[in-house]
Amino acid sequence: MRVLGIDPGLSRCGYGVVDSGPGAGERIVSAGLIQTAPSAPLGERLTEFLSEMTSLLEDYRPDVVVVERILFRKNAKTAFGVVQAVGLVHLACHQAGVAVLEYSAAEVKLAVAGHGAASKFQVQRMVQLIGDLPSAPEPPDVADAVALALCHLANMRGGGAARAASREPLAQAD
Amino acid sequence: MRVLGIDPGLSRCGYGVVDSGPGAGERIVSAGLIQTAPSAPLGERLTEFLSEMTSLLEDYRPDVVVVERILFRKNAKTAFGVVQAVGLVHLACHQAGVAVLEYSAAEVKLAVAGHGAASKFQVQRMVQLIGDLPSAPEPPDVADAVALALCHLANMRGGGAARAASREPLAQAD
Numbered sequence: 001m002r003v004l005g006i007d008p009g010l011s012r013c014g015y016g017v018v019d020s021g022p023g024a025g026e027r028i029v030s031a032g033l034i035q036t037a038p039s040a041p042l043g044e045r046l047t048e049f050l051s052e053m054t055s056l057l058e059d060y061r062p063d064v065v066v067v068e069r070i071l072f073r074k075n076a077k078t079a080f081g082v083v084q085a086v087g088l089v090h091l092a093c094h095q096a097g098v099a100v101l102e103y104s105a106a107e108v109k110l111a112v113a114g115h116g117a118a119s120k121f122q123v124q125r126m127v128q129l130i131g132d133l134p135s136a137p138e139p140p141d142v143a144d145a146v147a148l149a150l151c152h153l154a155n156m157r158g159g160g161a162a163r164a165a166s167r168e169p170l171a172q173a174d
Numbered sequence: 175m176r177v178l179g180i181d182p183g184l185s186r187c188g189y190g191v192v193d194s195g196p197g198a199g200e201r202i203v204s205a206g207l208i209q210t211a212p213s214a215p216l217g218e219r220l221t222e223f224l225s226e227m228t229s230l231l232e233d234y235r236p237d238v239v240v241v242e243r244i245l246f247r248k249n250a251k252t253a254f255g256v257v258q259a260v261g262l263v264h265l266a267c268h269q270a271g272v273a274v275l276e277y278s279a280a281e282v283k284l285a286v287a288g289h290g291a292a293s294k295f296q297v298q299r300m301v302q303l304i305g306d307l308p309s310a311p312e313p314p315d316v317a318d319a320v321a322l323a324l325c326h327l328a329n330m331r332g333g334g335a336a337r338a339a340s341r342e343p344l345a346q347a348d
Contacts, residue, residue: 041264042264043264043265043266043274044268046264047265047269050265080257080260084257084260084261086258087216087257088261088265090216090220091221091262092217093217094217094218094220095221
């Protein structure tokens, strides 16, 4: 199974392609950034973003795309770009016939680093360890995108930290 | 000159095509709604919206597109759709090589109805009068879209209600 994780943004959007097979661990196939220039006109930036997202889907043919669930932010200008980037992820995936799932940042942190309030640094370190990488992915947007993909794979297996943590109280109650 | 006004929204997006020539008044060429079903998946709705917007640009070939400048709203779910629709307007216009301008709702009300706090009903009535229509455009989204186009044409002429109102105090000071 191949999962494409997306940490959405218009200036800087992290992506991470992760494979997982029966009996095999997770393998980070590719990870990086889509970037558009904040000084360029909005229509040009969105066109460029959509083109890059479409290329990612064509190049890596993921089974599913996982994008971070967004909340309103304090900085309206940044938030608009994030919301528009998420829209284009859904648009590109619909056109490519790929399903899109959303996880909250807290769910991702719980699944990957063991608790929902993990720091960006902890997420980067865990992604480095799980992916057996020589160094932590930079910038954090890239690590977050890989973590989104890992979170979904953990949930699919039913054995992720998120599941384990959320099941613990139930087991104790028995 | 042909202006396409857009009152953005994903469930319901008003549009109005208005022509204006030297010595001639404004003529409403077409006005209506782009609608997508709130129950459909987001990617499907955005794909449909982009397709309809692209068709509008191809069918009417406006010289400029005028879209309402959006602010954060209380209902986050609605606001996301509006922000994503605005993004697709910019995307479609960039692809069609048409410039996009933004006016605030208050600027439009001032230009069309004479004061920035005009009601939706007043805007509908003024659009009916200016456009010499048998009845007020319904729903208000359609009237708002036509009003956006009229606002831009008034500003282009330099003789709109908005300009007149903002100039008056200067004239009095002379």
